[in-house]
Amino acid sequence: MKLLARWxxxxxxxxxxxxxxxxxxxHGGAWKFLWVALLLGLINSFFGSFLKLMTFPFVLLTxxxxxxxxxxxxxxxxxRWSTALDVKNFWSAFFGSLVISLISSILNRSFVKRPLR
Numbered sequence: 001m002k003l004l005a006r007w008x009x010x011x012x013x014x015x016x017x018x019x020x021x022x023x024x025x026x027h028g029g030a031w032k033f034l035w036v037a038l039l040l041g042l043i044n045s046f047f048g049s050f051l052k053l054m055t056f057p058f059v060l061l062t063x064x065x066x067x068x069x070x071x072x073x074x075x076x077x078x079x080r081w082s083t084a085l086d087v088k089n090f091w092s093a094f095f096g097s098l099v100i101s102l103i104s105s106i107l108n109r110s111f112v113k114r115p116l117r
Contacts, residue, residue, distance in 0.1 A: 011037035013103040023092030071097035
């Protein structure tokens, strides 16, 4: 159930990013947003984790700011592999990944229940 909630939150975050950031568009309705969110989640879990591990010294040197660049690269890779998502340039991906990260982290903390430890 948590996985479906996180998937919906990521789709909502992508929708907010398309509404706020010029240069990011999703062609289609709600199903396309869910498709883009699924693809972004899969790409982020496989390639993003590996890239964050390989660039860990840069992330430490920049106090975590380089991870935003990695997230922007994952968003651009998602746009490249999906016909539903268009990202115009790096700066659109940069600000879009910032919006997606911010919205999804706030909503995940607010709505996805975590077990008590």
